[in-house]
Amino acid sequence: MYKSIYLPFDNSAHAACALELGIAIAQRSAARITGSHVYAARLHDLRFRQMESGLPQRYRGEAKLAEQREVHDELITRGLGLVSDSYLAVVSSKCAAAGVPSRCVALEGRNWQRLVEDIRASDHDLVVMGALGLGAVDISRLGSVCERVARRTDRDLLVVKTRPLDRAGCIAVAIDGSARSFGALMAALELSRIFERPVEAVAVYDPHFHAVAFRSISGVLSPAAAEVLRFSEQQRLHEEIIDGGLARIYQAQLDAAAKLAAGRGAKLRTMLLAGKPFEQLLDYVRERQPWLLALGRTGAHSDAEMDLGSATENLLRSADCHLLLAARGHEPALEQAADSATAWTAEAEARMQRVPESARAMARRAVLMHAAQRGHTVVTCDVIDSCLNALMRDGTTAPEHEAVAGDAAARPSSCPFGKRQAR
Numbered sequence: 001m002y003k004s005i006y007l008p009f010d011n012s013a014h015a016a017c018a019l020e021l022g023i024a025i026a027q028r029s030a031a032r033i034t035g036s037h038v039y040a041a042r043l044h045d046l047r048f049r050q051m052e053s054g055l056p057q058r059y060r061g062e063a064k065l066a067e068q069r070e071v072h073d074e075l076i077t078r079g080l081g082l083v084s085d086s087y088l089a090v091v092s093s094k095c096a097a098a099g100v101p102s103r104c105v106a107l108e109g110r111n112w113q114r115l116v117e118d119i120r121a122s123d124h125d126l127v128v129m130g131a132l133g134l135g136a137v138d139i140s141r142l143g144s145v146c147e148r149v150a151r152r153t154d155r156d157l158l159v160v161k162t163r164p165l166d167r168a169g170c171i172a173v174a175i176d177g178s179a180r181s182f183g184a185l186m187a188a189l190e191l192s193r194i195f196e197r198p199v200e201a202v203a204v205y206d207p208h209f210h211a212v213a214f215r216s217i218s219g220v221l222s223p224a225a226a227e228v229l230r231f232s233e234q235q236r237l238h239e240e241i242i243d244g245g246l247a248r249i250y251q252a253q254l255d256a257a258a259k260l261a262a263g264r265g266a267k268l269r270t271m272l273l274a275g276k277p278f279e280q281l282l283d284y285v286r287e288r289q290p291w292l293l294a295l296g297r298t299g300a301h302s303d304a305e306m307d308l309g310s311a312t313e314n315l316l317r318s319a320d321c322h323l324l325l326a327a328r329g330h331e332p333a334l335e336q337a338a339d340s341a342t343a344w345t346a347e348a349e350a351r352m353q354r355v356p357e358s359a360r361a362m363a364r365r366a367v368l369m370h371a372a373q374r375g376h377t378v379v380t381c382d383v384i385d386s387c388l389n390a391l392m393r394d395g396t397t398a399p400e401h402e403a404v405a406g407d408a409a410a411r412p413s414s415c416p417f418g419k420r421q422a423r
Contacts, residue, residue, distance in 0.1 A: 001029040001190050006124040006155070008115050008145075009035050011087045014130025018160040019094060021322075022128040026100040028194040031126075035091030035104040036118060038111040039080035081106060112148035119153050125328075128158045142317050150297075150316060150325060151307040156187060157297075159316065159323045169291035169321065170269075171195070174281055174311070175203045177253040179329030180296025185257055186330045188294040189266050197291055200269045201257045202284055203250040204277040247272065248343070249377065256332050278314035285319045294324040342371055344379045351381060366391070 007022045009015045019035075026033050088104035095102035107114040119127060132143045150157055173188045175181045185201065192199045218226075226232070254270040261268035273280040285293060299309040308316070308325075316323060344352075355363045370387035371379050 002026075002031050002126040002156075003029070004122070004124040004126070005031050005033045006119055006122065006127045007033055007035050007091065008127075008129045008149070009037055009087055009091050010130075010133050011090065012130060012132065012134045012136070013163060014132045014136075014160055017163050017165055018128045018130045018158075019091060020165055021158065021160055023095060023098045023100055024165075025126070025128070025191070025194060026095075027098055029190075031100075033091070033095050033100055033102040034122070034124065035088050035095075035102060036107060036115065037084040037087045037104075038107045038109060038114045039084045040109065040111070112145045112152075115145070115149050116152045119149070119155060124155055126156045126158060127153060128160065131159050131161045147316070154327050156327050157325045159325070161320055161322050167291055169289050170198045170200050172284070172288070172290040172293045172321075173199060173201045173257070174277075174293065174295035175201050175250075175253050175257050176277070176296070176300045177249070178296050178298070178300040178302075179331050180298060180326050181253075181300070182257070182260065182330040182332055183328035184294040184296050184324060184326035185260065187324055187326055187328065188292075189261060189264055191292065191294075191324070192266065195291075198269065199261065199266060200271065200288070200290070201254055201261075202271045202273060202281065203254050204273045204275060204280045205246040205250040206276055207246060207274050208276075247274070252342075252377075260332050278311040281311060281315060282318055285315075285321055290321050292322040292324060293319055294326060297325045297327050342368055342377055342379060345381070347381050348379045348384055351384060 002025060005022050005026055007019060009019060022033055025031060084106035088106060091104055092102055105118070107118060127149070129146055129149065130143070131146050132140050133145055136143060146159060150159070171188045171192050173181070173185045175185065185199075188199050191197075251272050254272060258268045258270055271284070273284065281293070281295075284290075293315065295312055295315065297308055297312060298306045299311060302309050312325060316325070352360060352364060352367075367379060367384055367387050370390060371377075371383050374383075374386075376383055
């Protein structure tokens with residue numbers, strides 16, 4: 001669970017809700033809160049100098065300008081510092097009243113930049129901040145400070161979007177099979193215990209993209225190029241196998257999530273949707289009205305250079321529930337994920353039936369692990385052969401490996417699970 005919570009505070013309505021939420025988490029997780037506020041004395045000083053040319057003539061003499069600059073510098077520096085201290089006193093007093101240890105820090109400079117620097121230099125594992133600040137207007141959906149912090153930090157970020165905090169609704173998690181989506185699930189399970197809310201997992205696959213792509217390609221591909229690429233066969237393959245396979249893959253990810261939750265004593269409701277991920281997730285949020293949506297900062301198709309995934313970016317702007325952007329990763333046990341995501345051909349299943357019943361479970365586990373490590377989602381006889389060859393090369397004697405290998409090394413012809421005989 002979270003141990004150190006960072007809370008930017010500007011005394012706006014959303015910041016007040018963020019403080020309330022941060023305190024609730026800290027109370028149940030024995031976490032410490034660090035409140036921060038950034039003031040921009042140098043920016044005000046620069047603006048004042050830029051406006052000097054517009055001052056009335058009586059204020060533009062050498063002596064008068066020097067006096068005005070000195071007075072302004074002192075008032076701005078001291079005044080903004082006092083404002084920051086006053087804001088942070090609210091954080092300190094509310095934390096003290098709730099019995100939560102806290103400290104506060106006032107920073108000078110550009111707000112988002114100083115926040116990012118302070119977060120990166122710390123060991124905070126959760127940032128809680130309002131989606132909007134003091135500059136919000138009626139049509140505002142996401143403040144610039146929140147967005148810039150979201151793009152540049154590598155910690156879990158809880159974005160407070162709605163008021164009041166006691167609005168009904170579940171905690172939803174977007175699962176796409178990435179480590180960060182399972183990290184979001186772990187965070188959601190922790191928060192569900194704190195706020196006593198059920199958890200739902202949602203996965204979205206896109207069966208329409210390939211159809212759109214093939215229509216686009218067919219409009220520009222010459223007959224000769226289509227023949228080289230075997231375009232018709234590729235299109236049929238996607239229609240008949242790949243698009244349907246996507247549904248099975250994402251359902252397997254949901255099954256793995258449910259097993260992960262069950263292992264922590266939680267029941268997970270799951271939902272599989274088809275369509276553009278961010279659109280379907282946004283529709284889900286509008287229809288189901290969850291209290292919070294947890295998802296990875298980046299998804300299954302992102303690389304290390306990506307700041308936010310496309311679905312996360314769209315939902316950060318458009319979803320009207322609280323959002324938890326998970327930077328943490330979690331890898332389900334390989335065996336657990338493989339069991340949910342892997343299918344067996346009829347021939348491979350029949351071959352497994354020839355393994356003695358007392359050893360069959362261990363043999364199946366060894367084959368599943370071998371398949372998962374090599375990216376297979378369907379176990380065929382060739383995968384079994386590959387597993388058997390690997391075990392023989394390793395010379396291992398682990399019980400499950402013995403169950404797979406049997407006595408094939410000594411008497412290949414007598415091993416019912418051994419390689420298929422050539423005919």
